[in-house]
Amino acid sequence: MDWIFLLLAGCGEMSGVTSLGYYSNTKNKVALGAMIVSFVFSFTFLYLSLQTIPMSIGYSIWTGIGAAGGSLMNMWLFNESKSFKRFFFIFLIIISVIGLKFIG
Incomplete structure (x- = not known):
C-alpha cells in the first residue's frame, strides 16, 4: 500500500508542477487553487508512504516522478521544447530512480 501512496504522491507532485506552470502563464485563480490542492495531496501521500519506505528511496522516487512527469x-x-536532449535527460532521471530502487 505504501508504494501506491508514493505513486499517488508523485502524481500529485506532477499535477502541482503542471498547475504551477499554468498559473505562471495565466495568473488564473483556479490554477492557483489546483496547485495548492495538488501539493497538499502530494505531501500527504508522501508522508504516508514514508512511514515504511526509507526516506532516501521514497524522496528520490517522488522527486523523479514530479520532475520527469x-x-x-x-x-x-x-x-x-521537445528536443532530443530534453527527452534524453528525462530518461536519465527515470533510469536513475529505478536504479536507486533496485540497489536500495
Whole structure:
C-alpha cells in the first residue's frame, strides 16, 4: 500500500508542477487553487508512504516522478521544447530512480 501512496504522491507532485506552470502563464485563480490542492495531496501521500519506505528511496522516487512527469506534461500542454536532449535527460532521471530502487 505504501508504494501506491508514493505513486499517488508523485502524481500529485506532477499535477502541482503542471498547475504551477499554468498559473505562471495565466495568473488564473483556479490554477492557483489546483496547485495548492495538488501539493497538499502530494505531501500527504508522501508522508504516508514514508512511514515504511526509507526516506532516501521514497524522496528520490517522488522527486523523479514530479520532475520527469512535470516536464513531460509541460512539454505536452504548454508546447515547450521537445528536443532530443530534453527527452534524453528525462530518461536519465527515470533510469536513475529505478536504479536507486533496485540497489536500495
